[in-house]
Amino acid sequence: MSRGRLIIAIVIAAIALIGYFAKQEYNPITGEKQHIGITPEQEIALGLQAAPEMEQQYGGLSPDSQSQALVDKVGQRIVSSTKAKETPYKFEFHLLDDDNVLNAFALPGGQVFITSGLLKKLQTEGQLAGVLGHEMGHVVARHGAEHIAKTQLTQGLTGAAVIATYDPNNPNSRYSAAVAALIGQLVSLRFSREDELQADKLGVRFTGESGYDPHAMIGVMEILDAASKGQGRQPEFFSTHPNPDHRIERIQEAIKEIYPQGVPEGLTP
Ligand code: ZN
Helix, strand or coil: CCHHHHHHHHHHHHHHHHHHHHCCEEECCCCEEECCCCCHHHHHHHHHHHHHHHHHHCCCECCCHHHHHHHHHHHHHHHHHCHHHHCCCCCEEEEECCCCCCCEEECCCCEEEEEHHHHHHCCCHHHHHHHHHHHHHHHHCCHHHHHHHHHHHHCHHHHHHHHHHCCCCCHHHHHCHHHHHHHHHHHCCCCCHHHHHHHHHHHHHHHHHCCECCCHHHHHHHHHHHHHHHHCCCCHHHHHCCCHHHHHHHHHHHHHHHCCCCCCCCCEC
16 A cells, blocks of 8 residues: 555544544434445445355355246345335345355345355245345345444554545456455454344345235244254354344244234235
């Protein structure tokens, strides 16, 4: 990094630190105020840059075009029937060719992934909607961007350097070490327990609004729980998405809160 760049980065780091505390953004989907340091356009660009690395870590994209089409169909049904379509995010749903790992992921900006291992365990379309709805919840709640803002706060200079050197219109910027570090961080990002519960709640909302029975999300938790017992080890989904029992309870609470009269008739299971 040149001396000039470094000075710019330091200035931006200072601005980032002040900005973290001074800047609050209202999120119309969650109704919360958040500390966010980047724009939705930057979230989308970073997610697109990180996507190939995510694919590489989990066996690449699945060659099973029929299953990929199902993932697209369910994902797009959720996008088109919920507030997700009013957000700036560009949702894309990718089936990863990894049968050994049971997991799903979301990158900032709308890149959503599910492993073939997890998809094969799911028994209904509603369960797939539950998984994708949960991941979309992370995107619209901007959990990745919040994480970046916290990184800027704790590692101000690195975070600022990423923002200072990152230009989505300049392909050379992708080779910046700082961007590479950020992408590595996004790919291996562990959301907090709080984030997971919020994503579950948004998943309940999104599945219900798109005509799927949100109880299917409980089925997902049970399937993963059973898989962990059978294998004698925890599926990946639990290490990044912890506490199945507690989460089932919270999902049930969320369903009751959103549907006090019970869920409507005729939802897709
Ligand atoms: Zn999650």
